[in-house]
Amino acid sequence: MLELTGITHRYDGCLALVDINLRVNSGEKVVLLGANGSGKSTLLKIIAGLITPNGGLYRYKDEAIDARRLKDRALSRRFRREVALLFQNPDAMLFNPTVYDEIAFGPRQLALADVDARVRHWAGVMGLTDKLQQLPFSLSGGEKQKLALAALLAVGPELLLLDEPVSALDPRTTGWLIDFLAELPITVITTTHNLSLAPELGSRALVLSEEHRLLHDGPIEPFLADADKLRAANLVHSHRHRHGALEHRHDHVHDWD
Amino acid sequence: MKRDRLLLILYLTAVVAATLVHEPSSLAAALVVLLLLAGHDATRLLRRSLRVILVFNLAVSLGYVLLAWLRGISPWETLLLINLRVLLLTLLTFLFISRVNLFRALDFSPTLSWLLALAYSQALGFQRAHAEFRLALASRCLERPRLIDRYRASAAAAAWFMDRALATARESALALRARGFFDA
Numbered sequence: 001m002l003e004l005t006g007i008t009h010r011y012d013g014c015l016a017l018v019d020i021n022l023r024v025n026s027g028e029k030v031v032l033l034g035a036n037g038s039g040k041s042t043l044l045k046i047i048a049g050l051i052t053p054n055g056g057l058y059r060y061k062d063e064a065i066d067a068r069r070l071k072d073r074a075l076s077r078r079f080r081r082e083v084a085l086l087f088q089n090p091d092a093m094l095f096n097p098t099v100y101d102e103i104a105f106g107p108r109q110l111a112l113a114d115v116d117a118r119v120r121h122w123a124g125v126m127g128l129t130d131k132l133q134q135l136p137f138s139l140s141g142g143e144k145q146k147l148a149l150a151a152l153l154a155v156g157p158e159l160l161l162l163d164e165p166v167s168a169l170d171p172r173t174t175g176w177l178i179d180f181l182a183e184l185p186i187t188v189i190t191t192t193h194n195l196s197l198a199p200e201l202g203s204r205a206l207v208l209s210e211e212h213r214l215l216h217d218g219p220i221e222p223f224l225a226d227a228d229k230l231r232a233a234n235l236v237h238s239h240r241h242r243h244g245a246l247e248h249r250h251d252h253v254h255d256w257d
Numbered sequence: 258m259k260r261d262r263l264l265l266i267l268y269l270t271a272v273v274a275a276t277l278v279h280e281p282s283s284l285a286a287a288l289v290v291l292l293l294l295a296g297h298d299a300t301r302l303l304r305r306s307l308r309v310i311l312v313f314n315l316a317v318s319l320g321y322v323l324l325a326w327l328r329g330i331s332p333w334e335t336l337l338l339i340n341l342r343v344l345l346l347t348l349l350t351f352l353f354i355s356r357v358n359l360f361r362a363l364d365f366s367p368t369l370s371w372l373l374a375l376a377y378s379q380a381l382g383f384q385r386a387h388a389e390f391r392l393a394l395a396s397r398c399l400e401r402p403r404l405i406d407r408y409r410a411s412a413a414a415a416a417w418f419m420d421r422a423l424a425t426a427r428e429s430a431l432a433l434r435a436r437g438f439f440d441a
Contacts, residue, residue, distance in 0.1 A: 050392045073400070080399045092386070092393035095406070095413035109399045137416060151397070 001026045001159065001187055002047060007056035009042055016042040017053070018212045024187060026158075031201045031220060032191040034208030035234035040191040041088065043208070044161045047189065048085040060159075081110065084157035088164045090148040094136040099128055102136050102147055106155035122150035125180075142173040162190040166197060195224060195235055207233050261362035268353045275345050281334065284341040288348065295352050302355070306347040314340055371438070375429055382425075383418060390414040 007020040017039040024030055034040045045051040046058060052067040059065065060079065070076045087093055096102040103122055107115040123129045126146040131139065136147055145168065152160065162181075166174045178200045181188055190201045198205065198220060205223045207216035215233055216223045223229055230236040240249050278284055292299040318336055325332035363369040394402055394410045402410070433439065 077399045091417050092390045095410040
């Protein structure tokens with residue numbers, strides 16, 4: 001479905017990604033892991049066609065994607081419909097006057113005949129049916145996340161990119177989202193630094209090192225069992241424990257949000 | 258260090274002077290001097306200044322033209338004065354920021370340095386958030402966003418920024434209080 005070859009990107013002289021090479025096949029559920037600042041969000045934005053990398057080639061369905069090519073109206077329209085990105089801060093995505101309009105925004109752009117049915121379907125799935133006439137601004141953090149997701153799914157994307165989707169969710173909503181994503185029959189790439197949840201979000205892990213390089217690309221379980229790689233990616237830490245007179249040190253996963 | 262402080266004093270003096278001068282020709286001359294001082298950066302800074310003041314000055318100028326027309330007076334001299342002064346002050350500020358390290362200029366006062374650090378970190382945070390909002394709108398639009406969508410997105414972003422600014426200001430005030438900033 002997509003292929004990145006030698007992708008390198010820097011912001012104002014600061015490296016964000018170095019020589020990233022990977023392929024993602026249709027229907028895969030991929031988890032993108034890495035410490036804060038490793039370049040996870042930048043990589044998602046490149047895949048979403050929102051940032052053109054300084055170097056390398058990005059191909060989506062055998063078509064090169066960059067800012068110049070996305071000026072082609074037909075390509076841009078098809079690409080934006082098929083590739084959806086859920087931002088870490090859902091507030092950035094919500095700007096319509098009501099929850100209904102927010103979900104209907106994408107289908108209306110496509111002039112679809114079943115806008116109302118799509119809105120009601122996705123509002124139902126996300127448990128937002130009784131809030132359709134409310135201001136998106138007035139919803140709770142978890143509800144905003146669900147609304148942003150509903151707005152993306154109403155267009156029928158083929159590739160869903162999720163940037164730290166569980167970082168602001170309560171445990172119940174986190175559990176619901178994991179179950180929901182497992183059943184979603186499309187390609188999903190999810191970023192997280194929560195190692196406990198990572199195996200639930202996908203079977204393949206892409207891991208970015210603090211040097212912004214791809215440290216691991218493969219099944220997630222062997223990566224989680226490799227203490228050296230986990231330390232290299234700054235995804236575990238160790239500290240001293242005191243049990244009375246006894247003192248020892250061991251690794252801990254970083255499951256903070 | 259001394260250079261930055263000296264330039265800060267010069268800048269503040271120039272700002273006060275620019276507001277006291279009421280001759281368009283003097284303001285125009287000052288503008289030329291500033292552009293000469295800017296050297297290679299002159300065109301870039303002038304373009305940036307014009308872009309920043311365009312909407313505000315256009316709105317004020319149109320309002321003033323309407324008022325002058327209703328009162329039957331000529332608006333042109335005042336319009337020239339207002340626009341020249343705003344352009345001069347904006348260019349002066351951009352030139353000052355590009356040439357002076359504010360942290361070094363204010364290092365004589367721990368309080369001012371502290372406030373500058375707070376303001377700077379807030380500005381950086383908002384700059385990043387603004388880029389995020391812009392990309393989010395682009396990602397949701399299958400075509401070039403319509404004007405109404407741009408307005409709505411801007412309004413939603415403004416509301417979010419206000420909310421965040423208020424929350425951050427409250428947090429900062431509490432943090433300052435905890436560190437004894439408000440103690441006599």
